[in-house]
Amino acid sequence: xxxxxxxxxxxxxxxxxxxxxxxxxxxxxxxxxxxxxxxxxxxxxxxxxxxxxxxxxxxxxxxxxxxxxxxxxxxxxxxxxxxxxxxxxxxxxxxxxxxxxxxxxxxxxxxxxxxxxxxxxxxxxxxxxxxxxxxxxxxxxxxxxxxxxxxxxxxxxxxxxxxxxxxxxxxxxxxxxxxxxxxxxxxxxxxxxxxxxxxxxxxxxxxxxxxxxxxxxxxxxxxxxxxxxxxxxxxxxxxxxxxxxxxxxxxxxxxxx
Amino acid sequence: xxxxxxxxxxxxxxxxxxxxxxxxxxxxxxxxxxxxxxxxxxxxxxxxxxxxxxxxxxxxxxxxxxxxxxxxxxxxxxxxxxxxxxxxxxxxxxxxxxxxxxxxxxxxxxxxxxxxxxxxxxxxxxxxxxxxxxxxxxxxxxxxxxxxxxxxxxxxxxxxxxxxxxxxxxxxxxxxxxxxxxxxxxxxxxxxxxxxxxxxxxxxxxxxxxxxxxxxxxxxxxxxxxxxxxxxxxxxxxxxxxxxxxxxxxxxxxxxx
Numbered sequence: 207x208x209x210x211x212x213x214x215x216x217x218x219x220x221x222x223x224x225x226x227x228x229x230x231x232x233x234x235x236x237x238x239x240x241x242x243x244x245x246x247x248x249x250x251x252x253x254x255x256x257x258x259x260x261x262x263x264x265x266x267x268x269x270x271x272x273x274x275x276x277x278x279x280x281x282x283x284x285x286x287x288x289x290x291x292x293x294x295x296x297x298x299x300x301x302x303x304x305x306x307x308x309x310x311x312x313x314x315x316x317x318x319x320x321x322x323x324x325x326x327x328x329x330x331x332x333x334x335x336x337x338x339x340x341x342x343x344x345x346x347x348x349x350x351x352x353x354x355x356x357x358x359x360x361x362x363x364x365x366x367x368x369x370x371x372x373x374x375x376x377x378x379x380x381x382x383x384x385x386x387x388x389x390x391x392x393x394x395x396x397x398x399x400x401x402x403x404x405x406x407x408x409x410x411x412x413x414x415x416x417x418x419x420x421x422x423x424x425x426x427x428x429x430x431x432x433x434x435x436x437x438x439x440x441x442x443x444x445x446x447x448x449x450x451x452x453x454x455x456x457x458x459x460x461x462x463x
Numbered sequence: 464x465x466x467x468x469x470x471x472x473x474x475x476x477x478x479x480x481x482x483x484x485x486x487x488x489x490x491x492x493x494x495x496x497x498x499x500x501x502x503x504x505x506x507x508x509x510x511x512x513x514x515x516x517x518x519x520x521x522x523x524x525x526x527x528x529x530x531x532x533x534x535x536x537x538x539x540x541x542x543x544x545x546x547x548x549x550x551x552x553x554x555x556x557x558x559x560x561x562x563x564x565x566x567x568x569x570x571x572x573x574x575x576x577x578x579x580x581x582x583x584x585x586x587x588x589x590x591x592x593x594x595x596x597x598x599x600x601x602x603x604x605x606x607x608x609x610x611x612x613x614x615x616x617x618x619x620x621x622x623x624x625x626x627x628x629x630x631x632x633x634x635x636x637x638x639x640x641x642x643x644x645x646x647x648x649x650x651x652x653x654x655x656x657x658x659x660x661x662x663x664x665x666x667x668x669x670x671x672x673x674x675x676x677x678x679x680x681x682x683x684x685x686x687x688x689x690x691x692x693x694x695x696x697x698x699x700x701x702x703x704x705x706x707x708x709x710x711x712x713x714x715x716x717x718x719x720x
Contacts, residue, residue: 210593226699227699227700233696248497253716260484268502284540285493302482306537323682324586324679324681324682325582325585325586325682325685325686327584327678328582328585328588328589328682329581329585331585331589332585332588332589335588335592361592417700420516420582421581421698421699422581422585423579424699425580425581425582425585425686425698428582428686428687428689428690428696429582429682429689430697431696432686432688432689433684433685437694439490439685440677441678441681441682441685442484442486442677442681443674443678447501463585
């Protein structure tokens with residue numbers, strides 16, 4: 207049996223996966239934060255990325271449903287609270303819908319997920335199924351893309367504020383909150399994975415889970431690019447410009463704060 | 464409650480979904496059968512489509528595992544036999560690997576599924592999960608893309624034979640067998656769906672299941688196009704030309720007949 211990597215080596219291996227495969231390396235990310243996206247491309251991104259946001263609490267609930275350790279459940283549960291918010295207010299999902307309104311989309315349309323690309327749906331659902339089916343260690347390891355998230359969020363806030371009229375404190379509140387939430391979540395997850403991946407076999411499984419998750423994120427930007435960046439080809443049934451727009455008459459947000 | 468459509472109307476509705484959304488309308492299909500694909504593009508198609516073939520018997524096993532009706536199980540089981548073949552011979556999976564060899568790929572590499580695009584994996588897996596999770600009516604309805612398959616197979620055989628050197632009776636045996644198998648399977652499935660979708664609600668659910676399945680097929684060709692048709696961008700970790708090729712010295716097929 208081959209020896210496990212030291213905790214330090216293993217953490218470096220996980221971080222290396224991010225440097226090579228995290229979706230901040232994808233051309234669509236660059237296009238977006240450098241101001242090169244058309245309003246249609248920004249809207250397509252908002253609609254499709256909403257599907258990811260909408261499934262995160264279901265993913266975390268799938269995790270809780272399989273977790274016999276009450277201490278771990280208590281620590282993990284805040285992820286659902288952070289995303290869903292309370293009955294009448296708050297939460298990442300509502301904050302994302304504020305972004306949707308700011309780019310001219312009807313939040314009810316975005317929330318319906320009607321126009322989401324099938325490829326977005328399949329990759330996001332793959333993540334939910336992964337967490338439902340795989341050992342807990344791999345489910346937690348897959349969440350460690352959050353190690354790389356604060357950088358992309360800071361980058362997005364800066365790039366969007368600089369380059370797009372719709373960007374302000376209100377529309378970007380999702381990212382501002384994630385700047386605070388993600389580091390707390392990931393410190394817990396990383397510590398757990400480093401402590402429980404105590405054989406090389408488990409370390410390999412955890413590293414592969416993280417690779418899987420980078421694939422989930424990357425393939426969403428691939429799908430967006432194929433559908434909405436020239437030579438653009440929107441697949442049958444997916445959102446086309448002009449659908450789901452806010453009525454011009456509306457002058458008050460539909461989304462609770 | 465709204466009345467159900469007549470059997471004839473409902474069948475026409477299902478066939479209409481195929482005319483609008485089946486993947487014979489996708490530009491990659493046209494490119495392939497008209498001889499416009501480079502050897503790299505043909506190989507990428509063979510590698511990725513193999514993943515679909517490889518999961519079909521698992522999909523059908525998931526169906527059997529949920530089916531309490533022995534008569535239905537007996538009728539459905541031949542699908543697994545058709546794809547997997549017997550211990551030492553036959554089956555659609557082996558026939559697909561013959562195609563892989565004919566285009567210069569090592570069948571062991573193709574069978575490993577190592578280079579499959581993540582987006583292919585996610586869309587194919589979505590189909591397996593769909594059949595595992597949804598009502599049996601929807602699982603059967605999703606299989607009805609076979610209504611449209613004989614035409615695409617005949618079309619492929621003709622186009623490949625005409626335009627590519629690798630094409631002959633041996634390398635195309637997969638498609639020739641499917642010409643016989645698919646009509647038998649689909650006659651059974653269509654009859655079952657027409658008889659059991661006896662309310663408008665069930666007809667809507669069955670139609671949506673068929674739409675879902677056309678999305679599964681379409682998104683596979685979208686992913687292939689994004690990765691391997693100009694402006695091509697292969698995602699991290701997926702097959703690149705030069706990987707998994709047959710050794711030049713090999714002069715006997717590795718695949719059992």
